[in-house]
Amino acid sequence: MGNILIVAEIQKGKIREATLEMAAIAQKLAGPLGKEVKSVVLGKDIGAAAEELSKKGGGEVFAADHELLANYNVDAFTQATRTAIEAAGADLILVSNTPSGWDFAPRLAAGLDAGFVSDCFNIEEEGGKPVFVRRVFNGKLDARLLPQTDVVVATVQPGATAAFEGATDGKVTNLDAGIDAAAVRAKFIETKVAESKGVDLTKADIIVSGGRGVGAPEKFTETIQPLADALGGAMGASRPVVDAGWLPHEYQVGSSGQVVTPKLYIACGISGAIQHLVGMKASNFIVAINKDGDAPIFEVADVGVVGDLFEVVPALTKAISEAKGG
Ligand SMILES: Cc1cc2nc3c(=O)[nH]c(=O)nc-3n(C[C@H](O)[C@H](O)[C@H](O)COP(=O)(O)OP(=O)(O)OC[C@H]3O[C@@H](n4cnc5c(N)ncnc54)[C@H](O)[C@@H]3O)c2cc1C
Incomplete structure (x- = not known):
């Protein structure tokens, strides 16, 4: 039985709240499912962020520090996450349901021949297995999904659950992301911040x-x-x-x-x-x-x-x- 891997997101050098929410879900599931919680932080100069996550429920945190991960890039992120999944021995991979998550999580699942559950707001243990809970029909019904595959990639809705609270003493392990630059076809050009028209x-x-x-x-x-x-x-x-x-x-x-x-x-x-x-x-x-x-x-x-x-x-x-x- 494999472990849980949280794919962290960072913003301005800090771990995003959405990642800490996944840490709360993962920590709650780990015992009943007999899994360990592990995480990966992808980026450039991410040592402090990886340390932060290791203390906030991320378990063993793999720090994948690489030039090609400095800005979000679908090919580089998918490759590095695959390396982290192997290092973590993970069969349950949690990604935030954010624009980058929408972009690379389905690709990751397809490449692994894994089950894919998008936009769940909770994951519960039932009979030793993870059950993924999604809201459907405009919040009128909850769907409970039990994927049949050995490996599952799921995206988790930000804000749907409380962030991990408390302190843990996980460790940080540097990870050679194993990125094949020739296979990175997307190229980062610039970040454009949308102009606000006066309503804040x-x-x-x-x-x-x-x-x-x-x-x-x-x-x-x-x-x-x-x-x-x-x-x-x-x-x-x-x-x-x-x-x-x-x-x-x-x-x-x-x-x-x-x-x-x-x-x-x-x-x-x-x-x-x-x-x-x-x-x-x-x-x-x-x-x-x-x-x-x-x-x-x-x-x-x-x-x-x-x-x-x-x-x-x-x-x-x-x-x-x-x-x-x-
Ligand atoms: C990836 C993704 C991201 C999304 N991001 C957002 C987001 O950022 N923000 C967001 O809001 N949604 C977002 N949505 C959409 C979200 O799922 C809902 O569809 C949306 O919030 C519904 O908007 P609504 O409540 O205005 O409309 P509806 O769900 O259609 O509700 C309209 C409500 O108005 C009530 N009503 C009708 N007439 C009257 C009346 N005369 N008096 C009183 N009540 C009346 C009805 O009873 C009903 O409850 C997102 C969806 C996805 C998939």
Whole structure:
């Protein structure tokens, strides 16, 4: 029986929270599955990050330090991870469900002839085997998957579980990544940071967000923005709103948008899919307005209003304006 290998991600020299969340899952599974937790850190000058992970639940951490790993590169990352899988004797490989994970994890699985489970939010032990839990149908159902292959690669949704807490005394082992430069076909050119057009939701104390339930772009101006203005807050949105072109991407809250932690978050006509929740569930106080009493957003709400947002939101805006003497 093989071990668990966590493929770490680093950002500005530090281990990303999503990696520590996988460490929490791996540590919980290791005993019941009879496996050891191991990790690999890929990059250039990554000694400090590897040390950090070894103390935060990463077990034995393989540090693959290589020029070709300095920036994300699908060919180099896939090759180095294959080397780490062999060194770790791993048969369960955990990768973050992030843009780089989406890119290289399926390729890794295909190359290993392994089972592949994408976007799971938890992994549980059942009968000595790992069962992968995914949300389906917009969070209405949980699917529990038991792959039939000996080796499994899984991507894990960031923010779906708490990060590993506590201290461990794993060790760091330098790993010759064994990269064949001739087989690295992708070439890194530059990193472009998207230009923000003035909305920085991460700094807002109050956010009023609208989802698909708002129905049309002009309804944001007529219904959601006035409540945000009355509260002195900012307006946010779920992804379908941005995908439909109703609001620009900087308004998007969630796993592929901004992660926000305001004092007050009001979700209007948002169902509460996991990808939205990971972007706002750490808010101090959450109010959800939704006409479907079973919407998953109510699971994270401090106050839930089951009703039509076009009745509730204007009434709230009016009451706040009146209370402020407006
Ligand atoms: C890789 C990936 C990344 C993603 N990243 C993000 C992300 O960053 N952010 C994000 O938000 N999503 C993201 N998603 C999409 C996510 O899975 C959901 O599809 C999305 O969050 C749903 O948005 P919603 O709640 O606005 O729409 P829906 O799920 O369609 O929900 C609309 C809600 O409005 C309610 N409603 C309708 N009319 C009214 C009314 N008049 N009054 C009150 N309530 C009403 C309905 O009951 C329903 O609950 C991502 C998905 C994937 C696969």
